[in-house]
Structures are given as structure tokens and as C-alpha cells.
Amino acid sequence: MATTTIAAASTTDYIPVKQPFNFGRWFRATGWRHLIGAVMVVFSAFPLLYVLSASLHPGGTLITANGLFSEVNLGSFITLFNLPQQPYAAWYGNTLLIGGITSAGTVFLGALAAYSFSRMRFTGRRAGLLMLVLVQMFPQLLAVVAIFLLLNGISDIFPAIGLDTQIGLIMVYLGGALGVNTYLMYGFFNTIPASIDEAAKLDGAGHARIFFTIILRLVAPILAVVGLLSFVGTTNEFVIASIVLITPEKQTLAVGLYQFVSQEFSSNYSVFAAGAVLAALPVMALFLWLQKYIVGGLTAGSVK
Amino acid sequence: MMTTPGTGRDRAQILAAKKSRQAGRIAEAASAGIKVLLVKVLVLGVVDAISVYALFVLFAKQDWLVFSLVLFVTVVVNWIYFRAKGLPAKYLAPGLIFLIIFQIFVIGYSGYIAFTNYGTGHNSTKDDAVNSLILSSQERVPDSPTYAVTVLEQAGAYSFLVTDPDGDISVGSPESPLEPAADAETDASGQAIALPGYTTLNFAAIVANQEAIAALAVPVSDDPNDGSLRTPDGSAAYLYLSDLVYDEAAGTMTDASTGVVYTEDPSQGSFVAEDGADLQPGWKVEVGLANFAKAFGTDSIRGPLISVTLWTFAFAFLSVATTFALGLFLAIVFNDLRMRGRNVYRVVMILPYAFPAFLSALVWAGMLNPQFGFVNQVLFGGAEIPWLTNEWLAKFSIIFVNLWLGFPYMFLVCTGALQSIPGELQEAATVDGARPWQVFRLIKLPLLLVSVSPLLIASFAFNFNNFNLIYMLTNGGPRDVTAGVNVGATDILISMVYKVAFVGANRDYGLASAFSILIFVLVALVSIISFRQTKALEELN
Numbered sequence: 033m034a035t036t037t038i039a040a041a042s043t044t045d046y047i048p049v050k051q052p053f054n055f056g057r058w059f060r061a062t063g064w065r066h067l068i069g070a071v072m073v074v075f076s077a078f079p080l081l082y083v084l085s086a087s088l089h090p091g092g093t094l095i096t097a098n099g100l101f102s103e104v105n106l107g108s109f110i111t112l113f114n115l116p117q118q119p120y121a122a123w124y125g126n127t128l129l130i131g132g133i134t135s136a137g138t139v140f141l142g143a144l145a146a147y148s149f150s151r152m153r154f155t156g157r158r159a160g161l162l163m164l165v166l167v168q169m170f171p172q173l174l175a176v177v178a179i180f181l182l183l184n185g186i187s188d189i190f191p192a193i194g195l196d197t198q199i200g201l202i203m204v205y206l207g208g209a210l211g212v213n214t215y216l217m218y219g220f221f222n223t224i225p226a227s228i229d230e231a232a233k234l235d236g237a238g239h240a241r242i243f244f245t246i247i248l249r250l251v252a253p254i255l256a257v258v259g260l261l262s263f264v265g266t267t268n269e270f271v272i273a274s275i276v277l278i279t280p281e282k283q284t285l286a287v288g289l290y291q292f293v294s295q296e297f298s299s300n301y302s303v304f305a306a307g308a309v310l311a312a313l314p315v316m317a318l319f320l321w322l323q324k325y326i327v328g329g330l331t332a333g334s335v336k
Numbered sequence: 337m338m339t340t341p342g343t344g345r346d347r348a349q350i351l352a353a354k355k356s357r358q359a360g361r362i363a364e365a366a367s368a369g370i371k372v373l374l375v376k377v378l379v380l381g382v383v384d385a386i387s388v389y390a391l392f393v394l395f396a397k398q399d400w401l402v403f404s405l406v407l408f409v410t411v412v413v414n415w416i417y418f419r420a421k422g423l424p425a426k427y428l429a430p431g432l433i434f435l436i437i438f439q440i441f442v443i444g445y446s447g448y449i450a451f452t453n454y455g456t457g458h459n460s461t462k463d464d465a466v467n468s469l470i471l472s473s474q475e476r477v478p479d480s481p482t483y484a485v486t487v488l489e490q491a492g493a494y495s496f497l498v499t500d501p502d503g504d505i506s507v508g509s510p511e512s513p514l515e516p517a518a519d520a521e522t523d524a525s526g527q528a529i530a531l532p533g534y535t536t537l538n539f540a541a542i543v544a545n546q547e548a549i550a551a552l553a554v555p556v557s558d559d560p561n562d563g564s565l566r567t568p569d570g571s572a573a574y575l576y577l578s579d580l581v582y583d584e585a586a587g588t589m590t591d592a593s594t595g596v597v598y599t600e601d602p603s604q605g606s607f608v609a610e611d612g613a614d615l616q617p618g619w620k621v622e623v624g625l626a627n628f629a630k631a632f633g634t635d636s637i638r639g640p641l642i643s644v645t646l647w648t649f650a651f652a653f654l655s656v657a658t659t660f661a662l663g664l665f666l667a668i669v670f671n672d673l674r675m676r677g678r679n680v681y682r683v684v685m686i687l688p689y690a691f692p693a694f695l696s697a698l699v700w701a702g703m704l705n706p707q708f709g710f711v712n713q714v715l716f717g718g719a720e721i722p723w724l725t726n727e728w729l730a731k732f733s734i735i736f737v738n739l740w741l742g743f744p745y746m747f748l749v750c751t752g753a754l755q756s757i758p759g760e761l762q763e764a765a766t767v768d769g770a771r772p773w774q775v776f777r778l779i780k781l782p783l784l785l786v787s788v789s790p791l792l793i794a795s796f797a798f799n800f801n802n803f804n805l806i807y808m809l810t811n812g813g814p815r816d817v818t819a820g821v822n823v824g825a826t827d828i829l830i831s832m833v834y835k836v837a838f839v840g841a842n843r844d845y846g847l848a849s850a851f852s853i854l855i856f857v858l859v860a861l862v863s864i865i866s867f868r869q870t871k872a873l874e875e876l877n
Contacts, residue, residue, distance in 0.1 A: 062675040069681040072666065075740070076685050082710060083699045094708035141431035148427035160428070167439060169797055169863040173830060174855055177837045177848050178445035179438065181454070189393055189402070207438020210431040239423060240372045268693050271803050271830075275838055286694045290808060293698055301702060308695045319690035320683065 087309045092302035108306040120307055122281045123288040126198065127267055128314070130284060133202050135262035138209040139255050145214050147243055150221035151229060161218070167211035172204065173271045179204055180275045196278040204272055213258040220254035221247070257325050264315055285311045380417055384410065409433070443856065450627055450849035456842050457617045458605050465619040469589065469607070470560045470578040471553055477563070480575040484527045485567050487542060487549055488534035494545075495534065496554045496565060498573060499527045507531060513555040514565075542570035580615075589615060627850035636820030641832075641851075645858070647731070648828040652799040655738045656792055662739060663746025664784075668776070671754050689744035697808035700737045704809075724810050727825040734826055738805055742795070753787045754780065793866040800859065801830045821847070829855045 055063075086097035090107025112120050148154075149161060172179065180195075183204070187194025194200055224247060232242045248255070270286045277283045283291075289311065293304050319326070387410040394403040413433075416425045452458075486497040488507070495509040497520060505528040508514035520528040530536045542549060553564040553576065563577035581590045587600035589607045598607035598615050606618025632638055666685070670678050688696065703710045704723040712721055723733045757780055765775045806812060812827035812835065821844075822835045829851060837848035 062672060065669050065672060065675050066677075068666070068669050069677075073681065073684045076688050076744070079696070079699050079703060079740070080687055080691060082703060083695075086702075094702055094705055095713065097702070098708075098710050098713050141434065144427045145431045148424040152424045152427075154424040157424075166863070167435070168794075169859055170439075170443065170856065171801055172439055172442070173801060173803060174833075174852055174859070175439075175442035175446045176834065177845050177852060178442040178449060180837070181449065181845065182438075182442060182445060189397060189399065190390065203434065204438050207434040207442075210435045211439060214431070238372070243427075264692070268804060270694055270807070271834060286692075286804075290694065290698070293701075294811075304698070308699065312691050312695055315692050316687070316690045320686070323683075323686065 083305045083308055086302050086305035089302050092305075093299055094301045097301055097305070108302040109310070111303050112306045112310070115303070117280070118288060118292050119281050120288070123283055123285045124310070126282060127285040127311070130198055130202055130205075130273075131263045131266040134205040134266045135259045137202070137206045138213070138262040139259045141206065141209040142214040142217050142258060143248065143251070143255065144243075145210055146217035146221045147247060149214075149218050151226065161215075164210065164215050164218070168215065170211075172208045172211075176271050176275065179272060183276060195276060196282060198277070198282060201273060201276045204276065205266060205269070209262075213261060217251070217254055217258060220251055224250050253325050256322060260318055260322055260326065264319070267311075267315055376417060380414065383413065446849045446852045446856075449845055450853050451622050451624060452620055452846050453605050453618075453623045453626070454620050454845040454849075455847070456844070458620050458846075459617065460619055462605075462619040465606075465617050466582050466589075467560055468617055469615055470580055470582060471564070473579045474553065474564065474566075474576040475579065476566075477575045477577050483565060483573040483575075485565070485571060485573040486527075486529050487537040487567070487570050488531060489537055489541075490534045494537075494549060494552055496552070496567070496573065497528045497531055497534075497536075498554075498565060508554040508565075510552055510554055513557050537570070539570075546570070623846065627846045630847060631850050631854070634820055636818065640816055640819040640821065640823045641854075643825075644823060644827050644829055644832050645854075647826070648800060651731075651734065651738075651802075651828060652796050654735050655742060655799040655802070656795050658735060658739045659742035659746045659795070660750075660788075660792060662743040663748075664750045666743070666747045667750035667754055671751060685747060686744050688740055689742075689748075693741055694804045694808055696741055697737065697805050700733075700740070701809050704733055704737075725814050727814055730810050730814060730826045734806065734809060737809055738799070738802070741805065742799075745795075749788060749791055750784065753784045756787070757783050789869075796866075797859065797862070800828075800862070801855070802828070803830045803834065806831045807834070829858075 082097065082100065085100045085102075086092055087108055088104045088106070089096055089099075089102065090105050090111065092103075092108070096102075145164075149157060149164075183195045183200050185194075186200065187196075191197075192199065193203065228246060228250070229242055232246055237246070267284075268286060269284075270290065273284050274287045274290075277287060280288065285307075289304065289307055292300075292307070387406055390406050391403060391410075394406060413429060416422060416429050481501045483501070484499040488495040488497050493509060493511075495507055496514075497505070497507050497517065498514060499505050499522075503526050505517050505520045505522070506514040507517040507520070517528065517531055519532055521530040523529050537545075537549075549570050550566070550568055553566050554573075555564045556562045556575070561578070561581055563575050565573040566576050567573040579591055579593045581592055582588075583590065589598040589600075590596070591598070596609050596613075598609045598613075601608045601614075602621060603623065604614070604618070605621035605623075607615040630637060631641060670681060672678075701724065704712075706712060706720050706722050706725060709723070711723065712719055722729055724730050761779055761783075762775055765779055770778070806826055806828055810824070810826045812824040812831050814826075815822070815824040821832070822840055823832050827835070833848045833851045833855070836844050836851065
């Protein structure tokens, strides 16, 4: 162990200092990697730069979007918030609201279930775990017709939580809460030693206190990951949102922007681009900020 | 201590254990604390209040099936939280309730809908269909007497307060037929003008809601054949009678003006004349395997269904293969400690993954637009290459855009997996004389696949139902005009289900559900095979 670290340290110290720069050798060692890197940077970032430049070109169409950054002006963003038929600000608020409540609910319901699977032994536990794994294979959107008709039936009795209500949509999303990420949480809960629980129990803490004040804090990273994945998933969700939410003021960004674009695709492209840039900002910021946790969560879930 | 054996010690031990268990239970009960109890009672109180309200509404609607279900769930929930035992149930119940209703029940419900003719024109019960048929064919009776009418409002719904030519007063709404209203206030001429509990609409309010009021039809009696009252102006109403006469006993609908008799057909859920013409709307009935027979038996649907299924598999497989290949390649390229600026490359390459997927598909749809898009205009110098409208180019574009969307994920995962392979293995292999390619192919790749294969399966399952990409990029097109349903060359199964059920004027929930069942079966088969291969389920503990 010690020798390898010394060897590694010495190689990083040695090569650049002692040997004169040789382009051929540099290229064979790392230069070609930079070449591939440059290609990938263009491939990855170009579409995003394209949409950013389109958004900064007021009144622009698809064809003017091709002249990248030929004009820089925030006019489209102002137009975006003053569209008579498309209440963009409402879509934005709805998306944040529905995404926020759904991800909080998902984290809470999932953590409760993961705690019981990880810490308690009961009949049906193995069957329950098996179900969690199997349910993941059948996403809710497969039953989209039945979900629509179920909500339609609910609206006949309780219009407040049926079709065309955001509560109805959130309830549907919460139905998928246990399916999606509880298994990931379960794996993480298992890495917290049970001796911590026992110590707390000896000190007189009840199960609720142990769960809320001790365990939830220790598993905070996985809660953040699941919350974020759920938020991003809800933001991206189109199928169920498009059939449940009918009134434009109640719709989410995915539904609203899709309908906006399908009505007037090429003529109003800069306004759509402005909407896309604003919609992507919070998601991308969260993602890059919590990047480390997400990558850690993904690989933890996988390697296990 | 250790050396004193004997029954006495055993008994003491058992006693001590019993005591400590008892103490634990007391501590548990005491420490539950007033706060927890308070929260519990509050939350349960809210839940119970909501369900009692629901029970009242259901009782009023006489919907006994749902009533007993709600009652059952409420009782079970209260039982779970008020008894001392059964701790796991307390933690599992909230998630399970949502899971059972919105994930498991709806799967079963899809199965049921697949055996009905639910869809446009078959939306409701037979009574509703009879009523709406009669209402839609109503015409004003030429010599109808004039009924004086006052429009009333109660909780947003309109009612008619009617004074008939004989001076009798009655009240009714589109949902409930006319019935005598004894306590109505009348004016000097004997016309009723107000009724306790209702608001009388004044002239301005009638003008403001003219269209809604003109559309109201208040049945004269329980028998729809008696006709209904309508008011064109909000003050005088006339009798409207239907051309169609319904005979409940014979189950027929007779068109009085033409004399054609439409007979009820329970297998089809509509009234059908002898020449095969049917009246719309019909009602919902169970049709057995008719939807499956339609899906697999009609040439114009079976052909597209088979090609869509094949494309779904091809798309999911190619998506996983291409993203994994590129992600793995990049992971190897950038997994070199000597390289500088790796983090910069890494962050930029994650961007496509962080960008919301539905927006990516829409942005690419713009860039690939044949006439104005960036790719054709700038990269191909104005050529009109039909990226999204030619069958094969559209398929290629979808795989290509999905590569852009999906490679960062595979890159991240492969990087993680590569870094978790111990360096000693590579050293040992190199010492034994293995070449770099051999080290990769014989050592690293197998190890990597072990840890990554569950994710590859998950990725396959995700892409199998990757609705957003298909629908936003090509909308499933180019459309197959010969097909009997609305499908295109790039449609996958789930986007076909969506189009059959929700796009266009003719919605067919029954057929769409039959397609959903097909997806369930395929997904289940794929899951069984993949779980067998990875033995993932055996490790559960």
C-alpha cells in the first residue's frame, strides 16, 4: 500500500520535470484524449448553446436561430410572460408546486417504507421487497387509460380531486412513490448500523423518535438524491399530466410548452427557446449542484 | 460469574430478560411522547373527517360499492394506527394505499377496460345514452302552450320555476324533472317569481348567461318520452318533444318521423336498425375478446401492431447498445489520472443529462427540421434531408438523439464501475504478460458487466416505454396511412396506446387498453428473463 502511493506520487512529480516536452509522446499519452474530449464537448454543449442563442433573438424563427448569437436581447423573455393564450408563469409555478409536493411526498412515503423493511422483521417482508422490485418494471404510464377513467369516475363524486385538478395528479404521482426509489433507499438504510438504533432505544427513544430524529438525518444524502430524481421525473412527465390537466392555467411546463410548440413551431421559436431556457435552469442548477450525491446514489444502487 | 452454572442462574437470566423487555415496553410507551401522540391524533382526525365527508356524498349518491370500499379502508387505517402492535404496518400503510389505488388497481382496471367497448360514443350507461339520444333529437312542438318561467340559481346550477297555462307552479332542473312547488312566491298575475333557497336571476344575469340558459332542457316527467321544457329567452318556455320514442319494455327506439325502428343490441352497446345503421351515442358494454380480435384479427391493425412491436424492441435495444458503447468508451478514455482538465470535460458532458428530456427532444426537433433546421441549413448547406419525415431517417434520428440524451448516464455509471475495479488486477495481469486489450477484454469488461448489467436492464425497460422522446421528436411519424389506427413508423407501443386513447376525435379506450395489456405481457416476459439471468431476486434479504 505504502509503496504504491510513493510510486504514484513520484511518477506525477517526475515526468513533467525531468523529460523535455515531446509532442508525439504527449499526444500518444493524453493528447488524443483531449481531442476526443473536444469533440464530445461540442456534441454535448452545442444543442444547449443553440437554444440559448435562439432565446436571445427576439421575434426569431427557426431560420434566424441558425445565425448563432447574431443578436443578444432579452425581448423574447418579456414576450413569454405576456402571451395571452399561454400562461407561462402559471405553468412555471404549477411545475414547481407539483414537482415539489410530489418529491417531498415520495421521499417521505419511501423513507417510511424503507425504514420498516430495513429495521423490522415481519411476515410478508420478503414478498414486500419482491413487490418493490417488480413494481419498478411496470411504470404507471402503462395504465394511463385506466388512470384517466379512474379520475374521471372520481370527478363524478369528488370534483375537487378528480380530473383537471392538481391534487388528483399529485395523488397519481404518489402512487408511484414506493415503486420508483424505495429499493434504492432500502439499500442505503441497510448501511446505517443497527447498533445506533439499539443505543437510542436503550436511552429511551421510541421508534418514531429514532426514525425522525436519528435515522432520517443519517440517510439525508439518499433523501436528497431520491427527492431530486423525483422532482426531475415529475418535471419531465408528460403523458399523465397531459390527460389529467385540461385547463391551460393548471397545466405544467411539459404539457404547456409541448402544445405551444406544436401549434406554432417554426414561427415563434425564440419565445419557445426562452421558455425552454427558463424551464431548464432550476433543474440543471440543482443537478450540477448535487451532482456528487446523484452519481454516488446511482452507483450505490447499482453496485449493490 | 462465568463459573457459576446451574438452574438458578438460568432462571435469574430469564427473569432479568423478561424485566428488561418489560422495561423496554414501558420506555417505548413513555417515550412515544405527547407530541407524537398529538400529531397522530391530528392526522388521523383529518383523514377520518375527509372520509366521513366522502361517505356522506357517496351515501347521497347511493354508490354502495365505493361507499363500502371507502368505509373499509377507513376502518383498516384506524385499526392499524390505534392498536399497539403491528408497527411495520404503521410505516407501510401510507405508501401502500397510494400504491394499491394508483398503481396496482389501475393495472387490473386496464385489464377490465380491455374487455369493454369504452370510448367515444360508448362513454356511459344505457340510461344516459337513452336520455342524450332523446334530448339531442328534440324539436319544439308546433302548437306548444306557453309556460311562464323564472330562471333560478342554486350553488351554480340553474333550475326553472314554471307556471303552466292552468296556473300550477312547479320547479325542475335538467337533472330532476318538474315537481310541484307549493311555497313559491307569486306576483299579482299569479306567476311564480321566487322560491325559498334559490336565487332568482334578474334580466342582466339572464342576458349574461344566455347561451347556457338556452341550452337547458328540463324534463317534464320521469319518462323521457314526455319531452322537456326549454326557454329561448329566459321568460317563456315551450314543450320540446323528441322524434325518437323509447320503448323500455321492448328495448326499441322508434324514429317517429321516418318510422325506422332501432333495436337495442346488448353485444354492441347501441340501438341498431335493421339495415345496420346505429344511433350515436351508445353505451358501455363488455364485449369479451372483441378488442383483442380487432387488434390481432384485422389486417389493417395487425400489420402496424407487429411492426410497432418490432421497432419498440429494436429501439430499446439499440438505445442501450449505443449509449453504453459510447459511455464505456468515454469512461475508458477519461479514466486516466495523467490527463488534465478531466473535470471540465466531465461537467460539460453531463449537461445533456441534466437538461430536461422533453425539452431536449423539442430542441432537437427544431434543429432537425427539414426546411429551416440548423442541421440542414448550416451543416448540410441548405439540403432538404427529411430527418424526421422519412421512415428510416426518422428512426436513425431517434436513435441519434437518444444517444445524445443517454450517453452521459452510461459514462457516469461506467466511470464509477471502472474505478471500483481494484488496480492490483491490472498489475497482476500486466506482470503475467497480458496486453492492454487483453486486460480490458478478459478482466475489466467482465467485472464491469457484473456491476452494470442491472442498470442496462433498467435502461432497456425505461427505453421500452420512452414516450417523451418519440412523441416530442417525431410524434410517431411519418404516419402510416394504410393503418386502421393512428400510428406512424417511429411509434413505439406506449405512444400508440396514447394516440389510440387520447389523440383525435375517435377515442377508443377499449382497444388502447388491449394494447396496454400486450405491453404488460411483453414487459413481464422481459423482466422474468432478465431476473433469471442476473439472479437479482435471489439476493433479496
